[in-house]
Amino acid sequence: MARNKEFDEKTVLDKAMRLFWEQGYEKTSMNDLVEHMGIHRRSLYDTFSDKHTLFLKSMDRFDETINGTLSLEIQRYETAADALVFVLRFMVIGDEEMPPGCLLVNTAAELAVRDVEVDAKTLEGFRKTEDLIREIVIKGQRNGEFKASYHPEDLAEYIHSTLIGLRVMARTSVPKEKLEQIMALLIHSVQK
Structure with a gap:
């Protein structure tokens, strides 16, 4: 008889996503994942198969979370300039809850050249951001x-x-003021 899951899949997936976002794929071990997600190793394998599948699902969750937030939030802005400022600030500066940088950008640099599935997901995520x-x-x-x-x-x-x-740059010790200055120049460069 199958056992019921004793955890919410989205909640533990969010925890895995955050850990991969902070540490990267290679540095994150199965032990790290089990500990950080708060589930048993067997449950992790039963639900997500393996680390690579969990990582791909984490990428999907990142895309769903970030693009969902952006799509909703930009509707609140009357001007395109204000919407663009929001997108840049959200994706570069983020908030206290978000790790610095971007899971997709980090992953592209770490894995895309040698992992076809990761490359495809990264490019799809980039395409969605560019469409937005x-x-x-x-x-x-x-x-x-x-x-x-x-x-x-x-x-x-x-x-x-x-x-x-x-x-x-947001993953480094570059001061936020420098990032803000570059974003302001970017906005200025596209405005009339």
Whole structure:
């Protein structure tokens, strides 16, 4: 007879996601995961199969959590510039609850070159972020806030590539003021 799970899958997945986000894939051991997630090793294997599958599900959870938050929050801003500032600050500075940097960016640097599944998930996550930024750019161009001399896809790619660099810098000891200054310059560079 099968036993009922004694834990909420999303809750333990959030814990695994955070640990992978903080430490990376290679540095995170199964013992770390069992301890941090607060479940038995057998439950981890029964639910998630293995570390790699758990990691892929953690990436999906990250994407679901971050993009869900961003999609909801940007609707609150009347101007495209304010929405873009929110996205940049959220993804670079974050809040006290979020580890620095970005799980996708960290993972791309660590694993994408040698893991096809991770590469595909990373690229899909990047595409979603770029799509979100493109929609903000289109709104900004339509409202006369952003330069219309560039195609929305080109501006979205430019903003996103800078955002990726900022997310890497956020993992270092670079002062937040420097990150803020770069974000302000980025916003200024796309505004009319």
